[in-house]
Amino acid sequence: MSNNAPHPAPEQLALYQSDYCPFCVQVRIAMQELGLELEIRDTTRQPEHRRELIAGGGRGTVPCLRIDHTDGDTEWMYESADIIDYLRTHFG
Ligand SMILES: N[C@@H](CCC(=O)N[C@@H](CS)C(=O)NCC(=O)O)C(=O)O
Structure with a gap:
């Protein structure tokens, strides 16, 4: 999915993470x-x-x-830098 895709609702997203993972901390920040x-x-x-x-x-x-797209597709985005970029692009 590119950053030009339709704006997702927060309800379409879920963050799989672990409390002590430093990459997860960066995403939560x-x-x-x-x-x-x-x-x-x-x-x-x-x-x-x-x-x-x-x-x-x-x-x-x-x-x-996890991104549950409105067309029914589910996208699994790994890599903290990509996730942060995605969130800033859509919610910044
Ligand atoms: N380059 C990845 C690194 C992610 C990473 O190494 N996560 C660790 C936890 S800190 C992990 O899940 N390791 C177990 C595994 O890969 O199955 C990122 O920036 O998100």
Whole structure:
């Protein structure tokens, strides 16, 4: 999905993350700066979310932003820098 795609609603997004992952911290800081509240799915404390991430995205690496597009497609965006760029582009 490119940054020119339609503006997503926060309800379409979920952040798979782990509290002590430094890359996840960077994403959460960016969210705070944007005043953006997203559903947080912690893969360490909630193993079902880790299973969901691996099943959908292909690997358990966090952070991963899940984007449920209005056309029914689900996108799994790994890489903290890409996630931060996406959030700033759409919610900045
Ligand atoms: N380049 C990635 C690094 C992400 C990363 O290394 N995450 C670690 C946690 S700090 C992880 O999930 N490792 C376990 C795995 O890859 O399955 C980013 O910036 O998001």
